[in-house]
Amino acid sequence: MNYAHLDCETDLERAVAAGADERCPPQLANALHYAVFPGGARVRPQLCMAVAAANTGKDPSLAKSAACAIELLHCASLVHDDLPCFDDATVRRGKPSVHSAFGERIAVLTGDALIVMAFQVLAKGMATARYPDRGPAVMGYVADGVAAPCGIAAGQAWECEQRVDLALYHQSKTGALFIAATCAGAAAAGVDPTPWRNLGASIGEAYQVADDIKDATSDIETIGKPTGIDIALDRPSAVRELGVDGAVQRLRQCMEAGLDAIPQCDGRAQLQQLVRLQSQRFIPKNKGRTAA
């Protein structure tokens, strides 16, 4: 099956190039590109576009701009999460993290500029949308995925609290941007986003569990970022709660719940196929290191 219509690299390149033009301070320009390319699996933007494509009445331009916005917000969150005051991670996607390569100040500003770039991209997409009246709803779902009270920034902020609402923590920290992806995709297609929420929440939970498994069982060479962070920072984790095998089982349950949650639509079968394909990436190949 061909998923070329779910590719947004060219659009991301264009967005970053527009921000990093000759008027941009050179280090910030370089850091913006560095933070977005080469990318990870681009799971969230693909999901957003796939949900839109699975529905009739789609607006591919609006969906693609929402997808790019979500990926830029994700990249921004990685830059800020790696900062010394949070994970203090020196490596990301197999290369020095942004603050390691460019310094802390440029890292803070890169994150800030990427967040706003997301909305620049969305503004352009809304201006040329086939159905412009859907724009504000799409934008609302994208923004809710990051902001307070339940977006990924709020999720990260739970790590500063003594008493943590675990369900809210996980759903905000990881689920929120997947929920943004499915709901914004649905809104861009002009269908009610509400029933699309569960798909995003399930994939988000699966992704969080997969991340916990990788953190506990993998090494920096394999996944391109430091591991063992959850234990080092005494963070709640599915592996610490359920053990590795229990966590893998939980991951599969989440994925199945996600597939079941896909609402009836023209492209349901293809969307299920894509989600299955993506989920294979989640399940860690290397479980060699023993988890504590």
Add this chain to the structure above:
Amino acid sequence: MNYAHLDCETDLERAVAAGADERCPPQLANALHYAVFPGGARVRPQLCMAVAAANTGKDPSLAKSAACAIELLHCASLVHDDLPCFDDATVRRGKPSVHSAFGERIAVLTGDALIVMAFQVLAKGMATARYPDRGPAVMGYVADGVAAPCGIAAGQAWECEQRVDLALYHQSKTGALFIAATCAGAAAAGVDPTPWRNLGASIGEAYQVADDIKDATSDIETIGKPTGIDIALDRPSAVRELGVDGAVQRLRQCMEAGLDAIPQCDGRAQLQQLVRLQSQRFIPKNKGRTAA
């Protein structure tokens, strides 16, 4: 003259309350409110709404949401500018800075969440706008005021460069958000924003010069934030370039240029009056300390 129609405190309160609801991690919720209230002079949002109000065909709801968005972005920039890796300012608006009061992690996340909150507010304003087709342009101007290549984040990034384009530095660091205010206000009124750019640029420059004067001649008790930063951090400043009296003269010139730059419109006289009133706030009362 009554400027009650240029007040956005209630709207800002509502926006922060929506983000800081019971699902939000408590420290982040407190920090969000702390960073926005009590506010400064709210010069940028007033300017945005005043420009919209000066034109016929205005959309007050869209203009007000843009104004609130700009103020939230301004508050976010203050929180991040005060971080240890930038100004390391412990005091802001006469009270401990956000990172001093809540720690560095919450300060980073507060800035991030406020940036996104700006676009949540704008999304809501666009959804209920009288002229929704103006939304994407308004949003574009607001976003350009912060992002790369020429927004305030890019302006701040010039401080990390060895070789600085001074004009671009000042225009990006301070001017950009004033330009966003006048252009978004014009776009919300359905008029061409291009001729409204100069008003924002002039006020922005005046404001930057006023800030330089305050940094050089005032003290922390008077202006509620640390002073002497430009010299301590070896930053370019109008006072260092022109001396205090030269800088005050420059400030007046910028304000006059701004007043002249106001395009013909129904409310030109009232708008000039407001800008004059605001400019009186810029000119520092205390020039007692000798500037280097």
